[in-house]
Amino acid sequence: MKAETLRSLWSFPKNHRMRASMLLLAAYIILALGASLIAPQDPYDPLQIQAWEASSPPGTFGSSGYMYLLGTDGLGRDVVSTILYGLRLSLLVAVTSTAIAAFIGLILGVSAAYFGKWVDAIIMRVVDLQLSLPTILVALVAIVTLGPGVDRIILAIVIVQWASYARLARGVALSEIGKPYVDAARLLRLPTWRILLRHLLPNSVAPAITLIPIELGHAVALEATLSFLGLGVPIDKPSLGSTVANGFQYLMTGQYWISVFPGIALFGLIASINFVGEDVRRRLDPRSSSHDA
Template structure:
């Protein structure tokens, strides 16, 4: 009885953290979707930006009547608005790149396991080569080669992430090769693409469910890093990373709010995604369920 009570008390913090992280992540997503309706201004529209009110401190009342609750940046854009629109762009880049990387990586991973021989050797050598290099180095090489832009950022993150999914999918698919359902599919002479996408891939995708949230947070952080280095989205398309970078040069003059508030929003977004992903992994871990932990 005492052991069961201790086990219950141990579970509560994880359950509460998962719930709070899920609520926070849902709030971020809702704010991003509602940005055009709740943001005080559109930071993409130069007609709505009061350039003479650049670097205004938090609480300053604008010339058109509303207050800059978190101040303005060096271009006169409302920080609240840049955070809300930055959330949209950061989540768009992260979700799109993660989805494409997962599809490519899972497809190549199960293909390597199914075809074997030279296909397996070729794909896995490329995977090994990429995973042996630092992530940020691969991203920098990709973005320098492709050039700046939102679509190029997405492609660069795809290049970084696909190999992780490929290795995971190959390992799971190898355990599926030789099972009766695949033997039956071959005996029925089903097309190869149908065997891969209708049978092998769906049965190899389960572990990727816990990997996707982690890679999603990684994509947000990577986009922010590239934007902070000036290799990400253009300055006229605010993401959380580029907003933090825009305010970095003003820190020495005491204008902390330009970087501080977007940085806190970025930290909260990445933390909520990572906490949800980690707790999802714990909940779906078969070893944890088997031990009743």
């Protein structure tokens, strides 16, 4: 990757939509990291939850004197607090699963290109099979097999995402294998793992950067979908998806705030990630003749 491309990547965009997306995503990250300091209530602590104040509308004052700005859910938890803690959990699941999937996918893709023959055939047939199936179907089968839980949903998303990275890394590695530095490494009889990790893998990472933001937004949406269906994060651990699901049953009774406000936060998070990912792709795509940097 050229130095000017790196400088362009870290420069602040002139496009107003991209600016707003970057600032919104930065705000989400800050709120998630500071959830325990910012949130007025710990939704994990039953001692801080007043069950008799369940389903209180926005603007209601609680017995402790604090005003529930966005109301409370059906368990008496402050909706603002569940959004902040849910944001932290959703981002934790998405970032962790995307990082693991990228690492596994890059390793397998580079290995398929380097070893070729039956190794390449097996890995790429598995990749082709998985990518031919609907993402939500693969995720549902994985989570039903593994069971609910934060660690299980991370593993399920990894199973869904690794194939995209493997295909991308294989294509890049195939173009690198015939270059002089790889031939020199072989002539020096360097260990195979060193050629893969020190030479081929670093040159496959740059193209994967354009895929990571897309898969990150996909992971947030997938976790929210599974949690909404009751197959992801347990109901006692608020993520944005499970928080929306918890309030869905109250919509018909007019208690819209339990689902609507977390849903707006979820939409904003996914949209900001996708817009920032689009900007990253445009900056790193060598075929783009110009971009708003």
